[in-house]
Amino acid sequence: MNRYDLVIYGASGFTGQYVVEFVHRAAIEHGLSWAVAGRNESKLLQVLKNASETVAADLKETPKIICDCSDTESLALMARQSKVVLNCVGPYRFFGEMVVEACVENGAHHIDISGEPGYLEKMQLNYHAKAVENGVYVVGACGFDSIPADMGQVCVKKEMKGDVNSVETFLDVSIPNIPGAAINFGTWQSAIHGFANSKDLVGIRRALYPDRLPSAKYKLKPRGNLFYCNEKESYAMPFLGSDRSVMMRTQRGFFHEKDEKPTQIQCYALMSWWNCFLTMFVGMIFSLLASNKFGRSLLENHPKFFSMGAVSKQGVPKEKADNTNFEMTLYGKGWATKGEHDQPPNRTVKTVVKGKNVGYGATCECMVQAGLVVLQETDKLPGVGGVYPPGFAFAETTLVDRLNKHDVTFQSSVIEG
Known part of the structure; x- marks a missing residue:
């Protein structure tokens, strides 16, 4: 055949x-x-x-x-x-x-x-x-989800030359002021059931990775639930998408398969102060309802109401989708060499990933x-x-080069060290 x-x-x-x-x-x-x-x-x-x-x-x-x-x-x-x-x-x-x-x-x-x-x-x-x-x-x-973040950290790793101690990602999504939903219903539905079954993930991870990764000598501290990001001059909050879990699986691959030091990862989303507040408000209602069967039914049957208009079963209007773009900035801190390090990270690499039409352009x-x-x-x-x-799969391939030629761009530079 x-x-x-x-x-x-x-x-x-x-x-x-x-x-x-x-x-x-x-x-x-x-x-x-x-x-x-x-x-x-x-x-x-x-x-x-x-x-x-x-x-x-x-x-x-x-x-x-x-x-x-x-x-x-x-x-x-x-x-x-x-x-x-x-x-x-x-x-x-x-x-x-x-x-x-x-x-x-x-x-x-x-x-x-x-x-x-x-x-x-x-x-x-x-x-x-x-x-x-x-x-x-x-x-x-x-x-x-999650090529920009995961291939972005590979770009940071290559530009660093040596060990990468930590990577922080900052996602900025620009949504045009056009009537209609901004998020696909399928994404909403996945989030509902992902939250509801989060306990199952704990068991899966224990079976997949029974041993903890080695502890880092120079700790990356989480920045908090709401903070002002000086690097990007914007308010930010933790990004609750799949990026961090995917990036950590790649780190597991580098550690277990290639014996490389694992990198600490934190992921954030940039927003105005008001949008941070709205996101936290909707998130509290969402988490409360997603934790029980009746609440999940309400969330699935009335997505527009409970998302304050962000989600619709009719999908995202084409004009709005076409003009919904993203920029992800990754800051990696580490060293220009590999091995044991007696000094804190002294080299900073910045990788910027940009793409157009998040849902139906860059994703496709x-x-x-x-x-x-x-x-x-x-x-x-x-x-x-x-x-x-x-x-991990595409670290040694030309995927980034291919994407650079097709409007999903990766640019890396050393900004310190």
């Missing part, structure tokens, strides 16, 4: 329909074969029709694979026809594992854009050994470029297969 280079699973979903456009462009650039996959042929046809108008090409004859995450045999058939599956079907907590299993068992590499630590770490725990055995790479968090680009790297640079990936975070 011939395999398509890239198969977009969930091509008719909120994100998948945009991934189609990016894969079409990549296929022309690299001479690749590709297909779309999903459970509803008419919806797939409609997506291809819409994409045809956007990219000014006839995509309606693109191969279509009909499969459903509730039908394991159909997923297996899809995987057997794929070299790399780009999995766009979330929340991954509910719909991800069966796709990963199908890919691992049937020899297809798997890329997803999950920002769900519970799912990501469970996949590593349950499928890493089998993926290694079958020569399959499974790399999650390959969208806005990151996913597709990650898929191309797995397809074309297998010899530069760790080992012979396995389940990895992007920073």
